[in-house]
Amino acid sequence: MENNTQKILLGFDFGMKRIGVAVGQTITQSARPLVTLQANQGVPQWEMLNKLIKTWQPDALVVGIPLNMDGTEQPLTQAAQEFSDALKQRYELPVYGVDERLSTKDARERLFNQGGYKALQGGQVDSVAAQLILQNWLMEHQ
Secondary structure: OOOOOOOEEEEEEOOOOEEEEEEEEOOOOEEEEEEEEEEEOOEEOHHHHHHHHHHHOOOEEEEEEOEOOOOOEOHHHHHHHHHHHHHHHHHOOOEEEEEOOOHHHHHHHHHHHHHHHHHHOOOHHHHHHHHHHHHHHHHHOO
């Protein structure tokens, strides 16, 4: 990616029931939580995703790929890769996979520290996990 132009990215924390979404940009190297989409067996609400893509017009997408702590694949790994492939086909954008180990745990801790148990409700964990995934990707690709 060229560093001289601002790039908008959407980051995803994939899950079978919920998919967290964050938006970020390369100029400020920052990301923020956007929304949590409901999913049915890992299939997102495509019409909602279409709206996000249309609104933000991202240059690339970043998907967290869940792995076990030792780096091996887990049952969710394949589903996340399939989601990543579906994004690539549907939107014809570059899609980058990133190791997302501990992002949900970190998101929970961050939210809990900010607002206790209340802050863990309403799907915020997923969008904050997406923010952390995207933030990590931005830091690795400065």
